[in-house]
Amino acid sequence: MSVHVAFVGNPNCGKTTLFNAYTGARLKVANWPGVTVEKKEGAFRYHNQQFKLVDLPGTYSLTSYTMEEKLARQYILEDEVDVILDVIDASCLERNLYLALQLIELGKPVVLALNMMDIVQERGMEIDTHRLPEMLGVPAIPVSARKKTGLDVLMHTVAHHAENGRDIFPDHHHGNKESTHIHDHHKEFVMVYGDEIEDKIDGLQARLLEAYPDIVNPRWHAIKLLENDEEIMRKYPIPLEDILDRSYETDIINQKYDFIEEVIEECLFNKNEKSQRTDRIDALLTHRIWGLPVFLGIMAMVFFFTFTVGDWIKGWFELGLDWFSDGVGHLLASAHINEMLQSLIVDGIIAGVGGILTFLPNIFILFLALALLEDSGYMSRVAYVMDGIMGKLGLSGRAFIPMLLGFGCTVPAVMASRTLEDPKDRLKTILITPFMSCSARLPIYVLFSSMFFGKYAMVAAFSMYVIGLGVAILTALAMQRLGKGGGKYNLLIELPEFKRPSAHTIFIYVWEKIKDYLTKAGTTIFLASIIVWALLNFGPGGMVEMGAQGSFGAMIGQTLAPLLSPAGLGYWQVVVSLIAGIAAKEVVVSSMGILYGISNINSAKGMETMVAALAASGFTGLNAYALMVFCLLYIPCAAAIGTIKKETNSWKWMCVSILFQLGVAYLMAVLVYQIGSLFFS
Amino acid sequence: MTLLQGEIGKSYQVQEIRLQETTARRLQILGLLSGTRVEILNKKKNGTLIFKVRGTRYAIGKRIAEGILLGGEQP
The missing domain is CATH 1.10.287.1770 (Helix Hairpins)
Structure with a gap:
């Protein structure tokens, strides 16, 4: 029999770190049925006892005000939870005990994990771990998830408690000794x-x-x-x-x-409220004047590392891919495999999926940086620092967190807008977040800017982030003017103690994202590559020569190309990759590779071929920049649209969001191309 | 006086919370009740401020700070 343990706790109590300490990376992440709140499940074995661990969303209480609270409470009440493991940040015991009292009232076995005991000791505080269980009627086990101490004792207690139910009876007088109440x-x-x-x-x-x-x-x-x-x-x-x-x-x-x-x-x-480390760091990070420049500096560094270090490692990946692609090509040819299959594997799958995989280093660094910002406790300071500026846009500083997460991936960013109280603020944030350039768009910038802008490649790529932010700000301002904003921008956010980020937590966070990326490469991009390949090789008259006129792809592209020519994108190949890019933005790059028959689009050789092919059709740097702007602003991807639908719970807003993004992308690309043409023609 | 008018580095006692019910409830759940001691740690020109209650720091916007009424200053 497996013991079913539900991990519950306040936000920032180290619950996820403790959960990860037991399950490692072997956890199953899914969504709770019907909503987009993440549900993490893992298994753990200790002394021949099997445990099923479920990480519930972090909450301050168990009322029914938020979706997370409702979920946590329903799950505990209705499901077969054997033991509630309440993770408590012992360094702020007082507030954490509020949730603990609510959990104890639910009537199921509760075990308190007094987490962060290392910080408690560091500050010279002491907790009477004998008196505490007496007063609360539940066991309280000191642990440190970060230092991995007390973990065995905690699980032992959980197992014991699951069997015996309540075996401690509360012993306290509770103030009102003069109670005239008939029951004891x-x-x-x-x-x-x-x-x-x-x-x-x-x-x-x-x-x-x-x-x-x-x-x-x-x-x-x-x-x-x-x-x-x-x-x-x-x-x-x-x-x-x-x-x-x-x-x-x-x-x-x-x-x-x-x-x-x-x-x-x-x-x-020795209740020592002074936590000097956090106060000292906050003196700089939330400084009246320096707070904002420090934040901008940190973000500049994040992008600098993403592009420079990421590109440097990417070079090695490309060499590997080249070698792999050639090897597979030779192998298939020497084994006399059917020519069509050869083409599918080398020109379709390796060109598509492989081209995307080489961006793994850039994406790894970006997510690593976001994980560090989140885990250190800096993210909520950003909400404070940005509150004034966001206020001018009619949003609370908190709305900036989803926007910042949008640099990583639009899907979790749109979900993060849930922390905003006001429904109008949420809607507004959901509409502007897709303009924050996500990591899937990065391959497009890197590819086109290194092909066309030489030593200004990094500036060109970075300008996309600035344009995205600018469009988001203008959109918010316009909505504010139209009176669509809530305007009741009420910031309320906890600023957790600064802590050294846990390597293990960071590793798991980044690994989850990398896994998502690899899965996407293996599924969405894989399928899209095959479809694009098929569209290019087949036409109404059967199989045609790759990339030639008369294929289905060319027909679709040619029909729509005139529409996009004011934006300098009137090429059927570009149109096909943009359409394919709705599946996932990286597909724009993988499709370009397939369309121009280049197996390793990111290598110097691949790029040369591509630039030559593009230049022959009159596609210049200006067209490339217009393409980058279009890719920045149009529909992020199918998954993001699905998330917007779920989070707004409205088909109307999903359609508004799609049409709005397409409109803005078209308008901006046309502006860039037309104004640019005046200067460069 | 309200929390918004408090000075950085000083502690006060909360007298009353005059806010929309859901916001008031959220603050109460965090332990901000009449009689609770709060310390103001930082404040920006636009009124956004950082305060500490029961050992935890929170950042709040001007509109919420205006709705938290304070009694006298505390040592």
């Missing part, structure tokens, strides 16, 4: 409220049991009814008017914190 709730429950609330709980509980005899944990449901919890009120409609004259939520929160203060009083010593 103090022996049974950890969190006991004042007499007024306890009376109401009893009343509601009796009524719930009468109407729903099978209800699990009626006390919890009664408390939720007192809090006017919409979901529970809908699910268990019972007459409430005579008991419930108002919402008792504020009282319940207040009393929980009163109890927490008692616990802190008895269990935490």
